[in-house]
Amino acid sequence: MNYQAMRAIYIFEMSRFFRTYRQSFLAPVISTSLYFIVFGAAIGSRIDQVEGVSYGAFIVPGLIMLSVMTQATSNASFGIYFPKFTGSIYELLSAPINFLEATVGYVGAAASKALIIGAIIFATSFFFVDVQVMHPLAMVAFLILTCLSFSLLGFIIGIWAGNFEQLQIIPLLIITPLVFLGGSFYSTTMLPPFWQAVTLLNPVHYLISGFRWSFFEQADVPVGVSLLAIAAFTALCLGAIAWIFRTGWRIRS
């Protein structure tokens, strides 16, 4: 294993993040605060409780998930798309590294960034609502797995993308709707039966449900199913990346 290379990539990517720390940290704090003000204070004052939890607290897990998923995806996709765009990827391709090492470096960095942002949002939420976490270990596990799997997805998108539009389109057209429709701001049990069934096809729903369970012990689907779903998703992304590196798809002409 080329540990030095993994380390080098990881540090290089993280330094990009800290170089722009104002954008990196401030933007998620501001947008989360806005969500709390709009959903928590304005709407929440009219909605009493969702399944025994105050609405303000209820949306905390969903909000964290929303940010973490979009951040992980966009960080990872930019991280690998950028060298492709500038041509500096030549160095990665000519280096004595394999796919696992490159992936650990890039995806590890993107996941770390998303995790930091998730933690910041979590901390911010204390300023607005009372949140209790019933299963902290499960919460951390769900968070880490989500950061990882969506960074893997982002990595694939970054390799696939041929221009900046393509880079943005999947997060915009697929991930954001899936997160919104996956019950980040409501319990899917509030939906009519037909839409409840449709939601079962939404993979993000399982993540949000599991994550929310770790907070309130209250879930739309059993926790085991949630865990299984995210594990399967992670495995799928890993398999796709292994295939990409073996064939050189979109990176090695």
Added chain:
Amino acid sequence: MAPIVRVNDLRKSYASGFEALKGVTLDIEEGEILALLGPNGAGKTTLISTICGITMPSSGTVTVGGNDILKDYRAARSMIGLVPQELSLEAFETVFNAVSFSRGLFGKSRNDALVTDILRQLGLLDKKDTKIMALSGGMKRRVLIAKALAHEPRILFLDEPTAGVDVELRKDMWAVVDRLRQDGVTIILTTHYIEEAEAMADRVAVIDKGQIMLVQDKDALMSHMGQKELIIQLDQPLVGDLPDALGKYGLEAIEEGARLRYVYDTKADRTGITALLNDLQLAGLQMVDMETRQSSLEEIFVGLVKGDAA
């Protein structure tokens, strides 16, 4: 000693179907400087990219230090440093970090002293904390070289390292190359400035349309293939046309007839010089001095590539 790089019947077709390398076979000896010459689109960059692992070969084999570039890619690539033709750099990083990153990528542990030394040799030390986007083109070229040297490669590929580079940097660069050569680093360079190849290289390979046209010792190439010219200084300028008796020599009167130029091929059985000197005397022309000139690599090169097109 076995060649450090062996390219055997290498072919490369791009996805578009275009065959950029059509069966290239080339051995590169350890410690030599090989100049790879060829017109635009000849396949120089493609050949280098394939050896370095950036593009996949369609068929054929390449070994680097005895390691197959596909099966033993780690060992093969660890030996190679590459300075690409394009100025492809991460814009927002500082010079020092970018160079240090390259070292790590190639599996070497951090060594600030070494990186500092490389930056000093390339005249980049005062720019070490500057962001790359704030550098001029020539400076970026230096950064690319520094990155390639950061992991102490045994083989260095320089793809047009002096394109768009001023005289001073060229001198710096050749000083660095010279030092590397003394350390036993094998260097492969492409250039369109043929004087450069002439000055630096031990051997010259000419590639055109994806095929190696010739690989030869530079000196041997120049003396074997070169045409020489003989300049004859007359005691008084020639008035009017050349005497008919000299017609067969293809002489050219230059400098208003003060000198005559005779071009001959050193490869030919006879140069015709003796006969020419005889005939000159018979024609009553007095010679006060003569000199010979060797044609440059550039002329040889142009001759080769043109000859192929014809």
